[in-house]
Structure formats: C-alpha cells, structure tokens
Amino acid sequence: MASFQKYTTKKDGTMWLYKYYTGEINPVTGKKKPSTKRGFKTKAEAKLDAAQTEKEVADGTFIKQDKTITFEEVYEQWYETNSPTFKPPTRKAVRSKFKSQILPHFGNVKINDITRSYCQEVINKIAKKIKSVENMKMYANQVFEFAVLMDISKSNPMKGVIIPKKESDHLAEGKKMRNYWEKHEIKKFLGITKQACSYRDHLMFHLLIYTGARKGEVLALRWNDIDFRENIINFDKTLFFDKKTFTPLTSKTPASRRVLSLDDTTLALLKKHRTEQSRGIVQPIGPNDDRMVFTREDGTPIRLAYPNDKLNEIIRSNNLHKITVHGLRHTHASLLFEAGASIKEVQERLGHSDIKMTMNIYTHVTKAVKEKTADRFEKFMEFDPPITGSEVVTSDQE
Incomplete structure (x- = not known):
C-alpha cells in the first residue's frame, strides 16, 4: 500500500x-x-x-519513468544501437539532421516532460523552415519509440502529431523547370566538352549521359569494372567522402548493382582514356587492373562536387538550358523512353528499386515522346473508310 x-x-x-x-x-x-x-x-x-x-x-505493466534523462541522452543510446546498420553516408546525414533540426528543440528537455502539444509546436516550426519536415518527424519518432521500447517512457508523444499543410499545397502547381536536355541540346553540350574540356571530363559527362549512372557510381569506377571483350560495364559501388577520406561503398540497394551494355562510341572513348592513363605503366588488361578510371593528376579520386561545379561552369559560359548533374540521369531516361524502351527496361537500366521513381521521370518526358504518344493515339483512332454501295451485302444475296 x-x-x-x-x-x-x-x-x-x-x-x-x-x-x-x-x-x-x-x-x-x-x-x-x-x-x-x-x-x-x-x-x-x-x-x-x-x-x-x-x-x-x-x-506487470508499470514503467518507472526516469525524470532526469534528456531527449539527447536517449538519442545517443538510439544512435549507438542503430548506427552500425547504417552506411557511412546515412550515419553522416542522420547526425547532421539531428544536430541542425531536432536537437535544438528537444535536446536538453527531459524526455518524460515532452508532451504531444510540444511535439506539434516543434513540427509546426520546422515545417515553416524546411521542406523535409516529414523526414525530421520520422527520425524524432524513432527516438521516442526507442524510449518506450527501453522502458524509459510510457508512451510516444510524437504519435498523432500532424504535418501542417502549406498554403502552396492548396494551389495548382506552376510550370516546373525542365531538368533534362533534349537530343539537340546533348549534341551541343558534348560538342562543347570535346573542344573546351579535358579528355577526362569529356568522357565523364559522356558516360553520365550514355549510361544514366549516378555521379558517385561513375567516379567510383575502376578499370576492372569494364569488360572490353563483352562490351559491358559493372556498377556495384559508389564513392563516399568523409573527413578528407575517399571510400568506395557498395551500392545502396541490390537493384543499384547492375551490369549495362555499352555502345561502340562509349567503348572507344574508354579505350582511348585507358591508353592515355597507362602511358609509361605496364598494367595488365582485365580483372587485375584495379586503378580508378577518373582521378586527379596526382592519382587521387575526383571530389564528388566536381561534376556539379564543372557542369554549372559550362552551362553558364555557353548559355545552355540549366540542369543539374542528376538531370543528366533524367536525360538518359527520357531518351530511352523516346527510343521506345519500356518503363521496366528503364527501371532496370537506372537501377531504381521502386518503379515509382521511374514513373515519376516518365511523367516529365521529352516533347518528342509526348508527340509520338499523341500520334499513336491519333492513328489508333482513325476510322476505317466508309463502305460503298457495291460493298453492301443484303440478306437476299447471302
């Protein structure tokens, strides 16, 4: 008692x-x-x-709440428990999100003093500053769930918290900027890189456009990822940079690990680059050549921001339609659709684990694809020519 x-x-x-x-x-x-x-x-x-x-x-359902433990202390326990399952880029991103957006609101507050109304207040504030508020709510929610699982708290105050809608959510979307190039724009761009850029950079952009690979996948390539006999290239890793160190990591999902066929032009460019890179070096061709395809002059990997910086420089200097490096990936997908590839084929070539990602690109395809679709529909709807009198068969003639 x-x-x-x-x-x-x-x-x-x-x-x-x-x-x-x-x-x-x-x-x-x-x-x-x-x-x-x-x-x-x-x-x-x-x-x-x-x-x-x-x-x-x-x-047997009683939980003795610790009135002294803070949200940040629980977060550190959660991170120590879960971070070994994260890849280095994810660990870095999670730390950054908590430090910049979540801990300033929750960090020093006793976790069992945090109420649902306070969580709603925090989410409202974050939603006014950034677009990825759903992501922040998801991570904070995981810490509260961890507290319940570890018998630190009785309940999760983040449950039931609503993501507020913005005024813009109720308005019809304006015309979105096109983040891909049409066929004639690609030809012009590659013509510029061939004349004004180093051979390495011209090949880098050519490969991004002709394979649709992510920049981290292209910069992580080694010569033994390319089979010149079978005309194929293997994308199974990505380049990660942290604390002045470059690290090749396995691709995020099994779908991202893929082998693609290469066209003759791309193969010829790669062979020429390998010959230039191998001058003065006796290096076997095949699986033993683990040198990186794209490096700086001192042999170190190219920094991940370099393709972005170089692309922006070329666009600005030549007054081209502005797109991002990721837009080159969309460009590849758009051209595949224009060439008649199915959504499933494009999904496999781009390494999308979710076909929704491919469908999202398909909704923004090039003008040429849309025109072909309209033409196909028009031809399908064409009516047969009218039947003349001589072709009419009566029941008596039967």
Missing part, C-alpha cells in the same frame, strides 16, 4: 507525495526498494495516481 505525506516548497507551497513499492529489491539489504512520486496539489490527486501505479505494478 502507498503512504502519503505533505511537503513544502518555496515555489509551490504545500504539496503531496506518496511512496510505493515496485517489487525491486535492494541488493545490499535484500529489502524492497521504495520509490517516491511528488508534485500533487491535493491528497486526492496523489491517491488517484497511486491507485493507477499500484494497478500497473500488479499487472
């Missing part, structure tokens, strides 16, 4: 507390350890809470 008593504080005056037993045993004395719960304005409030506590203890 719980015991009740008054106590006095300077801030709140007379208050009530109760002492109860959870069944824990003091390892030194061998006696049951008492626990205390404070902060009740009346004895009736204390009795009501004590009855609930005793019921939970009897049912």
Whole structure:
C-alpha cells in the first residue's frame, strides 16, 4: 500500500507525495526498494495516481519513468544501437539532421516532460523552415519509440502529431523547370566538352549521359569494372567522402548493382582514356587492373562536387538550358523512353528499386515522346473508310 505525506516548497507551497513499492529489491539489504512520486496539489490527486501505479505494478505493466534523462541522452543510446546498420553516408546525414533540426528543440528537455502539444509546436516550426519536415518527424519518432521500447517512457508523444499543410499545397502547381536536355541540346553540350574540356571530363559527362549512372557510381569506377571483350560495364559501388577520406561503398540497394551494355562510341572513348592513363605503366588488361578510371593528376579520386561545379561552369559560359548533374540521369531516361524502351527496361537500366521513381521521370518526358504518344493515339483512332454501295451485302444475296 502507498503512504502519503505533505511537503513544502518555496515555489509551490504545500504539496503531496506518496511512496510505493515496485517489487525491486535492494541488493545490499535484500529489502524492497521504495520509490517516491511528488508534485500533487491535493491528497486526492496523489491517491488517484497511486491507485493507477499500484494497478500497473500488479499487472506487470508499470514503467518507472526516469525524470532526469534528456531527449539527447536517449538519442545517443538510439544512435549507438542503430548506427552500425547504417552506411557511412546515412550515419553522416542522420547526425547532421539531428544536430541542425531536432536537437535544438528537444535536446536538453527531459524526455518524460515532452508532451504531444510540444511535439506539434516543434513540427509546426520546422515545417515553416524546411521542406523535409516529414523526414525530421520520422527520425524524432524513432527516438521516442526507442524510449518506450527501453522502458524509459510510457508512451510516444510524437504519435498523432500532424504535418501542417502549406498554403502552396492548396494551389495548382506552376510550370516546373525542365531538368533534362533534349537530343539537340546533348549534341551541343558534348560538342562543347570535346573542344573546351579535358579528355577526362569529356568522357565523364559522356558516360553520365550514355549510361544514366549516378555521379558517385561513375567516379567510383575502376578499370576492372569494364569488360572490353563483352562490351559491358559493372556498377556495384559508389564513392563516399568523409573527413578528407575517399571510400568506395557498395551500392545502396541490390537493384543499384547492375551490369549495362555499352555502345561502340562509349567503348572507344574508354579505350582511348585507358591508353592515355597507362602511358609509361605496364598494367595488365582485365580483372587485375584495379586503378580508378577518373582521378586527379596526382592519382587521387575526383571530389564528388566536381561534376556539379564543372557542369554549372559550362552551362553558364555557353548559355545552355540549366540542369543539374542528376538531370543528366533524367536525360538518359527520357531518351530511352523516346527510343521506345519500356518503363521496366528503364527501371532496370537506372537501377531504381521502386518503379515509382521511374514513373515519376516518365511523367516529365521529352516533347518528342509526348508527340509520338499523341500520334499513336491519333492513328489508333482513325476510322476505317466508309463502305460503298457495291460493298453492301443484303440478306437476299447471302
């Protein structure tokens, strides 16, 4: 049974507390350890809470909440438990998201003092600043769920919190900027890179456009990823940079690990680059050549931001339609669709694990594809020529 008593504080005056037993045993004395719960304005409030506590203890559902542990301390436990399953880029991104967006609001707050209304207030604030508020809510929610799982908290205050809609969500979308190039724009761009760029950079952009690979996949390539006899290239890793160190990592999903056929032009460019790179070096052709395809003059990998910087420089200098490096991947997909490839074929070539990603690109395909689709529909809907009188068959003639 719980015991009740008054106590006095300077801030709140007379208050009530109760002492109860959870069944824990003091390892030194061998006696049951008492626990205390404070902060009740009346004895009736204390009795009501004590009855609930005793019921939970009897049912085996009682969780003794730690009133001192902060959200950040629980986050560190969660991160230590889960981060070994993350790849280095994910670990880096998660740390950054918590540091910049989540911990400033929750970090120093006692986790069992955090209410649902406070969570809603925080999400409302974050939603006004960034677009990826759903992502932030998801990560904060994982920490609260971890606290419940570890018996640190009774419940997750993030449950039921709503992502507020922005005013723009209710408006019809304006015309989106085209993040891909048409066929004539690609020819012009590659003509410029051939004349104005180094051979390495021309090949890098050619490969991005002709394979649709991600920039990290292209920059991680080694010569033994290319089979010049079978005319194929193997994409199974990506380049990651952290703390001044370049690390090749396995591709994120099984779908990303793929082998693609190469056209004759791309093969010829690669062979020429390998010959230039091999001058003065005796190096076997085949699986033993693990040198990187794209490097700086000192042999170190190219930094991941370089393709972005170089592309922006070329676009600006030549007044080209502005796209991103990722837009070169969309360009490849658009041209595949224009050439008649199916959505499934494009999905496999780009290494999409979810066909929705491919479908999203398909909805923004080139003008030529849309015109072909319209032409096919028009031809399908063409009516047969009218039947002349001589072709009419009556029932008597049958």
